[in-house]
Amino acid sequence: MSAPDLRRAAAARALELVEPGMRLGIGTGSTAAAFIALLGDRVRAGLDVIGVPTSEATRIACEREGIRLATLEELPELDLTIDGADEVDANLRLIKGGGAALLREKIVAMASRRMVVIADAAKRVETLGAFPLPIEVNVFGFGATWRAVEKALAESGCAGKPLTRRLDAAGEPLLTDGGHALLDAHLGAIPDPEGLSARLWAVPGVVEHGLFLGIADTAYLAEASGSEARVIVLSADDLTTSGQRL
Numbered sequence: 092m093s094a095p096d097l098r099r100a101a102a103a104r105a106l107e108l109v110e111p112g113m114r115l116g117i118g119t120g121s122t123a124a125a126f127i128a129l130l131g132d133r134v135r136a137g138l139d140v141i142g143v144p145t146s147e148a149t150r151i152a153c154e155r156e157g158i159r160l161a162t163l164e165e166l167p168e169l170d171l172t173i174d175g176a177d178e179v180d181a182n183l184r185l186i187k188g189g190g191a192a193l194l195r196e197k198i199v200a201m202a203s204r205r206m207v208v209i210a211d212a213a214k215r216v217e218t219l220g221a222f223p224l225p226i227e228v229n230v231f232g233f234g235a236t237w238r239a240v241e242k243a244l245a246e247s248g249c250a251g252k253p254l255t256r257r258l259d260a261a262g263e264p265l266l267t268d269g270g271h272a273l274l275d276a277h278l279g280a281i282p283d284p285e286g287l288s289a290r291l292w293a294v295p296g297v298v299e300h301g302l303f304l305g306i307a308d309t310a311y312l313a314e315a316s317g318s319e320a321r322v323i324v325l326s327a328d329d330l331t332t333s334g335q336r337l
């Protein structure tokens with residue numbers, strides 16, 4: 092079973108949630124791309140939905156598939172967002188932003204009644220942080236913001252961990268769809284994601300970070316089971332009020 096097969100299996104499971112007339116948030120990345128391809132098939136077969144894309148890449152992919160699109164100005168409230176993730180823990184906390192789309196992804200997810208994550212089960216982790224945490228920052232004051240982010244990381248129990256600026260394929264500093272820079276924090280493990288989130292948000296130049304905490308309510312994680320794909324379901328319904336998994 093190949094990685095694309097697993098991504099398609101998770102995406103197909105999420106597609107079952109889509110109903111006629113729904114206002115969808117449409118994620119970014121290779122797993123979201125698998126979902127867009129399947130959704131395109133349904134749209135061409137007559138399904139009427141409207142989507143808000145989380146990146147320019149997703150907008151282009153949706154237009155290619157003939158999926159009707161809107162903006163959050165036109166549709167400020169969405170029914171369901173389906174998106175990938177870089178890491179998922181047992182409490183449905185996520186790291187996102189490996190594809191640089193974290194800001195729009197978080198805005199769209201927060202405007203949705205539900206956010207469902209689709210991913211290869213290899214993205215499931217015990218502790219978030221092996222995947223470098225993306226931090227989107229305003230280009231104004233970049234050096235000062237970098238230092239303030241390092242301080243926030245140290246105060247969150249992640250002292251001395253390397254911070255790097257994300258580059259694009261040509262080796263130039265990457266700019267996000269919103270025109271911001273991206274830092275990647277190579278933390279290894281994040282002992283207190285909520286504390287780190289609060290400290291990062293307190294830095295004026297930080298636009299957003301890739302910790303999605305208390306946002307996703309379901310994750311469909313696909314793994315190989317013999318020659319088939321099995322989809323594991325993580326649901327917020329299985330969490331206690333303090334956010335711990337039952």
Ligand SMILES: O=C[C@H](O)[C@H](O)[C@H](O)COP(=O)(O)O
Nearest residue numbers: 120121122175188189190192
């Ligand atoms: O910025 C990109 C997004 O957060 C993606 O959803 C995330 O990186 C997962 O991407 P993929 O499905 O390609 O692993």
